[in-house]
Amino acid sequence: MDDEISPPERGRSAAGETSITRVLGILDLFTPEAPVWTVDMLVDRLLLGRATVYRYVRALCDAGFLVPVAGAGYVLGPRFIEFDRSIRLADPLLHIVPPVMAELRDVVNGGQLLCAFYGLRVLTVLQDKTDPNITMSMERGRPFSLFRGSPSRVILANLPTYQLRNLALNHSRDIAEAGLGQNWAEFREAMRVIRRNGYLVASDIDKALVGISAPIFHAPGAVAASLCLVRMKENVSAEDAVFLGRLAVEACRRISDELQAFRPGDADVGAPGFPISRVR
Numbered sequence: 001m002d003d004e005i006s007p008p009e010r011g012r013s014a015a016g017e018t019s020i021t022r023v024l025g026i027l028d029l030f031t032p033e034a035p036v037w038t039v040d041m042l043v044d045r046l047l048l049g050r051a052t053v054y055r056y057v058r059a060l061c062d063a064g065f066l067v068p069v070a071g072a073g074y075v076l077g078p079r080f081i082e083f084d085r086s087i088r089l090a091d092p093l094l095h096i097v098p099p100v101m102a103e104l105r106d107v108v109n110g111g112q113l114l115c116a117f118y119g120l121r122v123l124t125v126l127q128d129k130t131d132p133n134i135t136m137s138m139e140r141g142r143p144f145s146l147f148r149g150s151p152s153r154v155i156l157a158n159l160p161t162y163q164l165r166n167l168a169l170n171h172s173r174d175i176a177e178a179g180l181g182q183n184w185a186e187f188r189e190a191m192r193v194i195r196r197n198g199y200l201v202a203s204d205i206d207k208a209l210v211g212i213s214a215p216i217f218h219a220p221g222a223v224a225a226s227l228c229l230v231r232m233k234e235n236v237s238a239e240d241a242v243f244l245g246r247l248a249v250e251a252c253r254r255i256s257d258e259l260q261a262f263r264p265g266d267a268d269v270g271a272p273g274f275p276i277s278r279v280r
Contacts, residue, residue, distance in 0.1 A: 022046065023056050027065060027076075036073040087125075092262040093216070093225060093255075094126060100227075100251055101128045107247065110231035113138055113211070115151035116224065120171070122152040125225075133232060137206050147171070147178040150202035150213035151228040157194035158215045158223035164191055199245035203233055210236045214248035217256040224259065227252050 029037060029045065037045075042053045057074060060066040064079030088094055093114060101112050111134045114126035121143040127136065138144060138151065146152050146167075156164075168175060168184045181187035194200050199214040211228045218224035229244045236244075 019056075022048070023060065026056055026060065030076050036069060036071075036075055038072050038074070040072075091125070092259055096255055096258045096262065097126060097227070100255055101126070104229070104247065104251060105130055108229045108231070108244065110134055110229065110235075111136055111209075113151055113228040113230065115155070115213075115226050115228060117146060117152070117155050120146045122146055122149070122155060122226075124151075129230075131232065134209060134230060135206070136209065136230060138228075144205065145174065145178075147174050147180060149205045150200040150211040151226045153178075153180075153202065154194060154200045154213040154215050154226045155223050157191040157200070158217075158221075160221075161188075164188065197245075198249045201241050201245065208233055210241065212241060212244040212248050214245070214252040216252045216259065218259050220260075227255065 025046070026037075026042060029042070039050065039053055039057060042048075042057070043050050046053065057066060061068065061074070061077070064077045064082070066074045067077040069075050093116070097114050101114070104112060105128060108130070110131045111127070111129040113124050113136065115122050115138065116125050117123070122145070123143050124136075124138045124140050127138075127140055129136070138149065144152060146156050156167075159167075164187070165184065168181075168187050172183075175187055176182050180190045199212055201210060201212050203210045205211075209230055210233045211230050213226045213228040215223050216225040216227060227248055229248050231240070231244070
């Protein structure tokens with residue numbers, strides 16, 4: 001799928017790279033398209049000595065990040081499953097958002113996505129669906145561009161100005177191809193419009209769906225994630241889009257308040273009794 005973002009290219013050793021960077025680069029190479037790597041393949045890809053690659057692979061295996069398989073290959077190991085459990089137990093968003101999604105479920109009558117980001121990637125960390133006809137590409141853990149899709153763009157629009165300027169300088173082509181502006185002035189204005197509206201409606205990833213997203217903040221002005229309400233496009237009128245947009249903003253305001261009040265050890269935090277307006 002064109003909108004999906006690939007892992008960073010780490011295939012060439014660059015001057016100034018540290019051993020840590022190279023080891024992390026090895027992990028980046030393990031993707032659904034290339035899940036198995038041998039030492040010989042890694043040597044060819046990384047342009048490093050065989051002894052160095054063996055040392056890195058052995059360290060990753062010892063830590064549980066890689067495990068050997070038949071054919072002298074290696075795949076990602078069980079340590080990542082351990083990390084996933086830790087994330088599910090410790091991430092404040094995963095304590096706060098599920099009760100909100102549960103309250104929204106019947107009103108949305110479609111699907112919901114909780115999306116977070118790092119760098120140029122946006123990933124779904126939680127998905128909820130009631131409409132069996134909906135198939136969402138943005139499944140948990142699948143990376144997508146920061147420039148496409150309403151969950152991504154609403155996060156993008158709420159980044160600090162200096163980050164937006166850096167993105168405009170270094171990713172002007174991606175921004176232009178996404179229809180977000182041909183220069184810094186146009187890009188800045190596009191982001192301002194999204195921020196002013198408070199939510200974003202788009203269907204540029206799954207064409208048969210409409211996603212209506214609003215931002216979530218872990219501190220005032222510091223965007224952390226987004227909540228996307230999803231319906232089949234054929235079931236969304238202009239009036240519906242406005243209603244769902246306001247619903248998303250209301251939900252994200254409550255989530256943001258809960259998130260900013262969250263303290264380590266708040267294991268049972270939630271959003272019981274979330275007030276959902278049903279009047280359009």
